Amino acid sequence: MGRKKKKQLKPWCWYCNRDFDDEKILIQHQKAKHFKCHICHKKLYTGPGLAIHCMQVHKETIDAVPNAIPGRTDIELEIYGMEGIPEKDMDERRRLLEQKTQAESQKKKQQEDSDEYDDDDSAASTSFQPQPVQPQQGYIPPMAQPGLPPVPGAPGMPPGIPPLMPGVPPLMPGMPPVMPGMPPGLHHQRKYTQSFCGENIMMPMGGMMPPGPGIPPLMPGMPPGMPPPVPRPGIPPMTQAQAVSAPGILNRPPAPTATVPAPQPPVTKPLFPSAGQAQAAVQGPVGTDFKPLNSTPATTTEPPKPTFPAYTQSTASTTSTTNSTAAKPAASITSKPATLTTTSATSKLIHPDEDISLEERRAQLPKYQRNLPRPGQAPIGNPPVGPIGGMMPPQPGIPQQQGMRPPMPPHGQYGGHHQGMPGYLPGAMPPYGQGPPMVPPYQGGPPRPPMGMRPPVMSQGGRY
Amino acid sequence: MHTGPVLDVCWSDDGSKVFTASCDKTAKMWDLNSNQAIQIAQEGVAYREVAVLCVEASPPSLNACHLSDTTVVEFPHDAPVKTIHWIKAPNYSCVMTGSWDKTLKFWDTRSSNPMMVLQLPERCYCADMIYPMAVVATAERGLIVYQLENQPSEFRRIESPLKHQHRCVAIFKDKQNKPTGFALGSIEGRVAIHYINPPNPAKDNFTFKCHRSNGTNTSAPQDIYAVNGIAFHPVHGTLATVGSDGRFSFWDKDARTKLKTSEQLDQPISACCFNHNGNIFAYASSYDWSKGHEFYNPQKKNYIFLRNAAEELKPRNKK
Numbered sequence: 001m002g003r004k005k006k007k008q009l010k011p012w013c014w015y016c017n018r019d020f021d022d023e024k025i026l027i028q029h030q031k032a033k034h035f036k037c038h039i040c041h042k043k044l045y046t047g048p049g050l051a052i053h054c055m056q057v058h059k060e061t062i063d064a065v066p067n068a069i070p071g072r073t074d075i076e077l078e079i080y081g082m083e084g085i086p087e088k089d090m091d092e093r094r095r096l097l098e099q100k101t102q103a104e105s106q107k108k109k110q111q112e113d114s115d116e117y118d119d120d121d122s123a124a125s126t127s128f129q130p131q132p133v134q135p136q137q138g139y140i141p142p143m144a145q146p147g148l149p150p151v152p153g154a155p156g157m158p159p160g161i162p163p164l165m166p167g168v169p170p171l172m173p174g175m176p177p178v179m180p181g182m183p184p185g186l187h188h189q190r191k192y193t194q195s196f197c198g199e200n201i202m203m204p205m206g207g208m209m210p211p212g213p214g215i216p217p218l219m220p221g222m223p224p225g226m227p228p229p230v231p232r233p234g235i236p237p238m239t240q241a242q243a244v245s246a247p248g249i250l251n252r253p254p255a256p257t258a259t260v261p262a263p264q265p266p267v268t269k270p271l272f273p274s275a276g277q278a279q280a281a282v283q284g285p286v287g288t289d290f291k292p293l294n295s296t297p298a299t300t301t302e303p304p305k306p307t308f309p310a311y312t313q314s315t316a317s318t319t320s321t322t323n324s325t326a327a328k329p330a331a332s333i334t335s336k337p338a339t340l341t342t343t344s345a346t347s348k349l350i351h352p353d354e355d356i357s358l359e360e361r362r363a364q365l366p367k368y369q370r371n372l373p374r375p376g377q378a379p380i381g382n383p384p385v386g387p388i389g390g391m392m393p394p395q396p397g398i399p400q401q402q403g404m405r406p407p408m409p410p411h412g413q414y415g416g417h418h419q420g421m422p423g424y425l426p427g428a429m430p431p432y433g434q435g436p437p438m439v440p441p442y443q444g445g446p447p448r449p450p451m452g453m454r455p456p457v458m459s460q461g462g463r464y
Numbered sequence: 465m466h467t468g469p470v471l472d473v474c475w476s477d478d479g480s481k482v483f484t485a486s487c488d489k490t491a492k493m494w495d496l497n498s499n500q501a502i503q504i505a506q507e508g509v510a511y512r513e514v515a516v517l518c519v520e521a522s523p524p525s526l527n528a529c530h531l532s533d534t535t536v537v538e539f540p541h542d543a544p545v546k547t548i549h550w551i552k553a554p555n556y557s558c559v560m561t562g563s564w565d566k567t568l569k570f571w572d573t574r575s576s577n578p579m580m581v582l583q584l585p586e587r588c589y590c591a592d593m594i595y596p597m598a599v600v601a602t603a604e605r606g607l608i609v610y611q612l613e614n615q616p617s618e619f620r621r622i623e624s625p626l627k628h629q630h631r632c633v634a635i636f637k638d639k640q641n642k643p644t645g646f647a648l649g650s651i652e653g654r655v656a657i658h659y660i661n662p663p664n665p666a667k668d669n670f671t672f673k674c675h676r677s678n679g680t681n682t683s684a685p686q687d688i689y690a691v692n693g694i695a696f697h698p699v700h701g702t703l704a705t706v707g708s709d710g711r712f713s714f715w716d717k718d719a720r721t722k723l724k725t726s727e728q729l730d731q732p733i734s735a736c737c738f739n740h741n742g743n744i745f746a747y748a749s750s751y752d753w754s755k756g757h758e759f760y761n762p763q764k765k766n767y768i769f770l771r772n773a774a775e776e777l778k779p780r781n782k783k
Contacts, residue, residue, distance in 0.1 A: 347676075347686035350708055350754050351651045355629055357589050357603070358690070358753045359471060360564065363487055363544060365757065 012093060014085045015068040027081045033067045047075045472548045474559075481573070483559050485548035491539040491561045493573050539571045539578070547591040549598070553612055560616070562588030562600055570616055580616060584608070594635045597643040597660070601630035607648065609660060624648070625656035625671055634694040636701060636717070647703055647717070649691030655705055657717050670720070675707030690754055693735045699742040702777045706733035706747050708754040719780045731764055738773065745773035 011026040012019045015034045020026040031043040035050045039058050044050040047065050054060045064073035078084050352361055468487030475482060476493075485491040539545070543565035551558050551570070558579055559571045564587040569578040586603040593599075597619075598610040605624040610616050624630065628650040638644040645659035653675040662668035677687040689708035696703045702723060706712040710732050714723040729749050736747040750766035751759070 347688055349628075349652055349688045349690075351629075351690055352754070352756050355603075357587075357629065357631070359469075359487075359544075359546065360587070361756075362469070362753045 011082050014079050014089060015065055015072050017069060017072075017093075023081045030079075030081070034065050036066065038066060046078050046080055048078055051075050468544065471544065471546050474548045474550050476550050477552045477557075483548050483550060485545035485561055487544035489541050489544055489563070489565075491541070491545045491548050491559065491571075493539075493559065539569065539576060541565050541567065541569065543587070546588050547600075549591065549593040551593060551595060551598075551612060551616075553595055553614075555614065560591070560593060560598065562591045564588065566602075568600060568610075568616075582610075582616065582618060585621075589630050590632045592633050592635045592646065594637065594643040597635060599633050599635055599646045599648075601633045601648060603629070605630060609646075620660075622658070625658055625669060626650040626652070626654055628652035628654070631690050632693050634696055634703065636696045636703065647694045647696070647705075649694050649705060651690035653688040653691065653707065655691055655694060655715075672715070672720070674705055674713055674715075674722075675709045675711065677709065689732075690752070692733060692752055693737075693747075695736050695738050695745075697738055697742045697773065697777045698740060700777050700779050702779050704736055704738070704745060704747075704773075704777070706736040708732040708752055710749070712736060712745075712747055714777050716779045721780050723778075723780060724776055731766070742777065743772065743774045745771045745777075747771070 010019050010021065011023045013026055013030060013034075015030065018029070020029060031045065035044040035046060036042070037044065037050060037053055037058075039054065039060065042053065044053055050065075051062055054062045063075060065075050077086070352358075354361070468489075470484050470486045472485040473482060474485075482494045483491060484494065539559065539561055541561065541563035543563050545561050545563045547560075547562040549560045551560050557573075559573060560568065561571065562568050562584070566584045566587055568582040568584055568588065568591075570580040570582075571577075572579050584600060584602050585606040585608070588600055588602050591598065591600040593612070596612045598612055598616065600606075600608050600610070601624075602608070605626065605628075607622045607624050607630065609619045609622060611619040626648060629652075630648060631651050632649040633646055635643045635646045645657065645662070647655050647657050649655045654671050654673050656669070656671040658669050659665070675689040675691055677689075687709070691705050691707050693706045694703055701718070702714060702716045704712055704714050710729040711726045712733055713725040715721070716723055731749045732752040732754055733747050734750050734752045736745065738745055746768060748766065748768045751761070751764065753760065
């Protein structure tokens, strides 16, 4: 980046973390997005100015800055362009930028290599790395280890590994001092790189990370062996950097967002950014129009550490049970508007909280549970059902089962039959893997006429 | 017969067989005699070579009508089967099933042993297939593209362009009628248009918001609904999305504009599909459990609507 001198290098908006080329543009942005009165659309100059205007002119109080990310909505802070930004936020931003640039430079390096490597097995194999990947990210900042990546180890590595080996030992001796520091980090890596030559290698690698000095010597040796491995791991575009210190050997560039995603040939991108369930939150005012949200500037994706500004909060959804580690905004290509952001969490997802699909949710209902154990018997159904008229052919077989079959009361024949539930063993069938809330078994629950939900489709008559 | 809800249905390319995927962990192939096949059409289930409406019906209903000689072949999985597609390649034909047991299995219809099993990173939530490309979206925002030439193999795993749970996916074709990308919908009222090999990814790929309430009114919280289904018009290349908010919308992804939004139905719209020539747009209105079981009202009827789609989905002219 040019002119180191500038405050944060590039002017950025404290309220929404967006970057701008020029301070003037930044100010225009602030006036239009954050300091604009929602009643009369007058543009003010500062947050407090807006508050005062609303109070005096419209007799309305406003307690949060519009379109600001959660945590940055303070209406009392007087910020104008880059002035007035609290020191700690500045520092945070600087740190973020640093990480990002390092990541970028590494990523670039890797990218070149990756072209050669394209694929072949990649795919499936690699990875399944749900979380492990993240931790690594955080690591990069301290070191720029271009050559190191090797660790990632994707399965594809094996061929590349041997070359690596020789190079490693030499380093070892130098490492010991470092090692101790590594353990925690190592752990992460191990998970991630599965097949990577077994732990041995890992160790050394790990050790290397921290000590910048130790590395260089290694590097040169590596390259021959490395390139292949490098791309492999697939740059998890995770912009995350979960703070994890993880000795990220992987210098996986946390991905500068935008680039990543799809376009990249290196298949191996581990995808699963732990499901950012980031909650929806901030969703800009509808605008159902297509808005090419390419704006990446958004950057919002960048802020690895801080809670993902745009995405945090949110009411609803997903507690992302699975993903513990911070959700990461996942560098998406077209990042979400993020920038749009409504005034803090004024939107909610109409969706049950657990991060399972709606069908899975339904499958957990007692009504469907009973089917599970049956599977063995399921085949029963097959026999040609002569009469069919929509009758559940399986019926014949079913009654035996527990007399519960009712679920398919066709057309009212069974009318209120659905009470069939009764016999049902509460909690018996484990939902498909989702532990969660089994809907309190009908105990008293509303009778669920089994068919109710299905689109009739077939039915002649059906309302099934 | 299935003993659990049927989650997906698909035709064989010659229309003589129907494949069904169900929560009872199996997918089945039903051989139909011609009479019964016609009946399906009348019910409004759009038929094309591949997937049809995602029919969620309790088992008996769909199959019941058509059983006469039932040659049933089962395709078992370890968990409910969520998607099913019929693949017709020059050198093979098979059924592709995606399941919550994290596998994608390919079946020769003559046997109950899969021809091939591919592992998925997570439970399969939705899939689409237009030869030679298939896309599967899984839980935890996984997204994988497969290439089906010669034999199915994983082509690329893609970082999801969306930040929320994937709900539906549909492949679109380019002007030469080759599949070139897909649209992915999430539970957060958003659809991502993603090209597999675009000249300029940052510009060509984008996402748009849809199925949300409260357009400009910022004072009330905005409700964001899941996108339950996406379908592309076979001729115009424009797309339709249906959501939990009970509306459907038509969009032109090349002009990046919306063509139409419908009025709101009183129940969510759970699935949609076009018929083979794009003249009919079918969509199903039924509860999708997006508000939990409290809102489930068994009294409400489920419907499938057919709409004349010949005019409304014409692409907008680029300005």
